[in-house]
Amino acid sequence: MSFVYPSFLWGLLALAIPIIIHLFNFRRTKKIYFSNNQFLKNVKETTTSKLKVKHLLILLARLAFIAFLVLTFAQPYLPGENDDEAGSGENPLVYLYLDNSLSMSSELANGVRGIDQGVSFVDEIATYYPRNTQYKLLTNGFGSFSRVPKSGEELTDLVTNVSLTGVARGLDEVLQKIQGDVQLTGMQGNEIQRADVYLISDFQKSTIGEIQGSKLGEDTTLQVNLVPVQSSYQHNVFVDSMYLANPFMMAGQANELAVALRNEGGEAVENLIVRLLINEQQVGSGSVDINAYATNTVNFPLNFPLQQQNQCRVVFEDYPVTFDNEFFFTLNLGDKINVLEITSNLAATRVNSATNVARVYANESVFNFQSFSIDNLDYSLLDNTNLLILNEIEGGNQNASVLLPYIREFLEDEGHMVFILPSSGDVSFLSEVTQNTSLAAQRQTYTDSTGVRTVTLANPDLANPFFDNMFEGQADNFDMPFAVPLVNHNLPGSSLLRYKTGDPYLLSLRTPFTSGDQIFVFSTPLRQEFTSLYRHAIFVPVMYRLASMSKSLDVPLYYPMDENTITLEASRLLDSASREATGPRYLYKLRRDEQELIPTQRAVNGRLLMEVPQNILEAGFYELVRTEEAANAADSAVGLLSLSFNNTESESLVEPYTVDELQQQIEGIEGVSLYEADDVEGFTALMQSKNDQVALWKYALLLALASLLAEILLIRFL
Template sequence: MNFLYPSFLFGLAAISIPIAIHLFNFRRTRKVYFTNVAFLKNVNTSTSSFRRLKHILILISRIAFITFLVLAFAQPFIPAGQNPEQSALQNKGLTSIYLDNSLSMQNESGKSRNLDVAVDQIEQVLNILPNRPSYQLLTNDFESRDQFVASSDKLKDRLTEINLSNTSRSLDAVYRRQRSLLEKYSSTPQNQLFWFSDFQKSTSGELEKIPLDTLNQYFIVPLQAEERANVFVDSLWLTTPFVKEMESNVLNVRFVNSSAERVDNLPVKLFIDEKQVASSTISLEADTDGIMEFTFTVQDKGFKKGRVSFEDYPVTFDNDYYFVINAAPVINIVHLYQEPRTQYVSSVFGNETVFNVKSFNINNADLAQVKTSDLVVIENLASIDATVRGQLTDFVQAGGSLLIFPGNQPDVNSYGQLLSSLGVRGLARPSVVSSSVNVSPVSYSAADDSPVNTLAPPDMRNPFFESIFENTTQKGMINMPFANPVLEWRNTGTALLQFRNNQPFLSEFGSQQGKTYLVAAPLDTKYSNFPKHALFVPVLYKIAALSKSQERLSYTFQEPTIAVDVNASGSEQVYKLKKENFEVIPSQRKSGNQLVFELPQPGQTTSSEAPESGYYELTLDNKSERILAFNYDKKESDMKTYSPQELQKIFGNKKNVQVYNSVKDGDFAEDFKAKNVGQNLWKYCLLAALFFLLTEIALIRLF
């Protein structure tokens, strides 16, 4: 037997008090006068024996009362196992409890959520352990108020306030957080750490690499759902990223079935501005994914709130996937030309309100407009001076698109200095240039033997030509244009259009930072009939559409930084992110026309609740600048978890780690008590003290 508070045993010295009372009070005598002496002698004999027995019993009762009362304060217990020092009651360090409150804890064990089961089990453990200020509770939110130690009663009150959080943490991050707090507040290296989690494989991290301290005791409590079942949206994208009003488009949605069973005919609905525009069903095999296509049409310009919705139980936090479509955004185009100027560029882009075209003669151009544009079109420049080269290079490297129609007699050196920095190699004049030949269109068939300056049919497998031609099966009968090139280059980029001899006519260079489109012939009918060909308008439209920064349809709360295009100039404006009662000013900076901001971590917002998935307005001076859609991290939707057997295999070789199999119906609390606490005897001591107190009272009153 051991004592939790052995210092209270000094209280046994109080036994001397009833003994002293017995020696000096019970032995006092008094005289009693009776008329019959013989009768008095018989009475004295019987009364003295009885009184002596009574006094001894009272003394024993008082000594037993004090003894068991002192033992109750010292809290004796029979330790579990052979080593009493390993008992949880003997632990002199701190007890750190991690409660996983991520969204996956919404899954159910029986009729209760895993989160509710974990809260109940933690309360039972706190009832077993001593109520002293040596406990610390940690959740995924890493809130500042959870960085201090408290008593078990305060932790019980804290447990009533915990809700699901959209933040997930790896077990390594949790352990590092616990260890830092223990090093700060614990006076001994021996502490107890509890982990209550469903141990998702997608978020837990590499458990084998967690450096567990051998001096601490670890209690791993997996909360396993009865059935692993969930369907969620992995990603979605548009077939045509540039959405125009009154034109049909296709939304592609990839679904993932993380269930152990097949899902049949799951109804899925598509909403645009809260109006259902399409619906269908999807069937998925166990642990597979599939793609569903929705055709839709937007009626006007602006931001459109989209939502993919379905019913999937019991995990419901990911049944709605939100996204935002920016329909027909304005594309800013700067047109730099040199006389003689043609009207082809102005005619193509001037007929659509979606284009904002500004044309400048290169001799008096406002080059500051280049920075704020999406596409720059160069037409008929004989040479490109150093100032223009610097502006165009910075523009492309910042993500802009550049389309070049060379002049009739281009200066290869000045062009080469610009294009070499943009990925174009081997720029030169063709060996033979027909600069004064009028080119007439000729009907072309794929089976014909065409002249060398005839363009070959485009490769319809190239994503650039997607949605340009309605009927790609007749590509062999396309009437292709002719051209006499004034420039040629190595075929290092992507040849969108090329001659029959595989020499490029229109090539695309660049990928992530920006794109450059180079045409081999001038924008002049003396050199090519391309400006009057049916391909000219759709090709320029597609280049303009691709030049617009492809805005993402949705974001997640876990992204470190988010970059969006904004219209306001200057760097002093403060943007806010709002959704109903939720409002936050994120850490932000301006970079050109882009706003780069960071979402605050949990506990850093003025709102009392964590942000929920849905639509958020990015506002400036209480005016909405754009709408953003946020969804929960898809890692939380993958319900694959570590089983208790897998956890035992990972931590099985560590003697200071205990992995529990079940937490249902109080199994964990009872198992923990049997293995680590043992039999606590203080309640029995208290009952014994009360019994002997009542015995003393009965002896005095009744006898």
């Protein structure tokens, strides 16, 4: 037997009061004078014996009345079979975790949404604890309300306001949050001896994580109860990924969007209609078949005019899991690509050495092209350069040595560089740039009896991602240009273009500063006496691809909801006047309809870093706006970019732990139990069998009244 208010048991000390009265009040004697007391002797002996019995019975009745009255206020009860100590103490504490991730929106076999059934479970739990029980409700947002204990009535009101969120939590995250709260409560002087924990979730394998080996059962002060809310549906189709054929969107240039869809189910999906909407206008649709547990791709050509910023959606129908049937992304046309060419000091005497490169990037609507001699170069230009072209730069001179640290810093900042080999075959400067002292090249004699020995370049390998969507069709034979085999070299890297002899002509090298290929090397000068490549049709798309790779999309097509930080180039967010150091300070916000969020933000090395407010964001489009930090600058908001956010992929992997799997996972873990119920009625029956407590205070009150009545009857009739 346990007590709701055990402190009232101190009232049992009041039992000493009638005992003291009995011991001292009835010992007092009173003398009565009679002329002859011989006739009273027998009467006296009989009355004294009778009075002793009466007084003892009255004492017992009074003691019973006080004892049962005290027990009534202490509210005794018999705990359920689940745990004799569950909910004990002056202020019993119960933790309730309600999984409100998007997967809980799935319809259950009884036609009820998972989140709604979870809310009903919470209400049922609150009815099986004493009225003084304190509850702490946790949802995936880990909101501030979880820090403050609630009464049963407050809990009922609070849980009705729980809504779905794109944030998912793992089992360890939830347990760590609860354990941290228990420790904090203990540090505040309210040490918790025992607390019940109810985890109400669909227990998705992709989000809940491994149960064996988790924190489950680590804290012996917690009695953990797993309450699965399981849908009968275990298949789903969702967008796995999407990408552009050319990651840099340029105005007027055709592109292609590839959307990869994944079938997370045991049955194949046929003729799934996928629609593409741009700025709320349907611009394309496609049909796709997806095998069981497989991925397939549907492609949408982007060969029509686009706005500078375009809000796009991919939409399809997949029942019954519908929360991920819409995928948001943004197509932002890129700014101009900054191309800087540095030529040798002999460029003026070499016909077409610079102009062949300059002609490629003459389109001012796409490129900002500048060309300087190495003897007349402003090194600060490298700060805003995307593609750096070193045209026949040789090592060993003073200007090259001065330029070297600037180029290394440029590459460390993920810049891209094209190195055009000089006619001397000197690779010493390239060796210094890459810090690879083993690079070597030996000049070959390229003249023969006919005057010049040339070799035709081989057809490009169209399977190489570098040539994706560069050519229409899949032609096997190209009329390829020629090039002189100028040098024998040991440059490491992968060949993008080769001689027909198999020797590399255009190579991509990986630098020691980053993990990607950032340096591209032409094995001859781009001049008439060494190659005809600069006159060939393949030259322009190759150089365009090199430029577009140097400026990949700085704003991704979309951000997942679990992204911690987003990074944006500050140069894209400010105009030239706003970049001045003496200008006003700016604050960046995310705006959607009437909702406005101010993320934690900081500027680092010319980039804006913003922490994603995961607990507040919803899937969809948000406008990034800039305002001045001044208090009176509320009307100075400037729209900058459209950003899109999508729910995490893990939420779409709807396969849960089955009840049998959960039982197997928790087997042998102390302090953990499983509630298996398909509906609220079944859960109610489980709560009654495991946690139903028999309240005894009513019986104690009746016994107290009976004792009082017995005392009255004893005094009146005995």
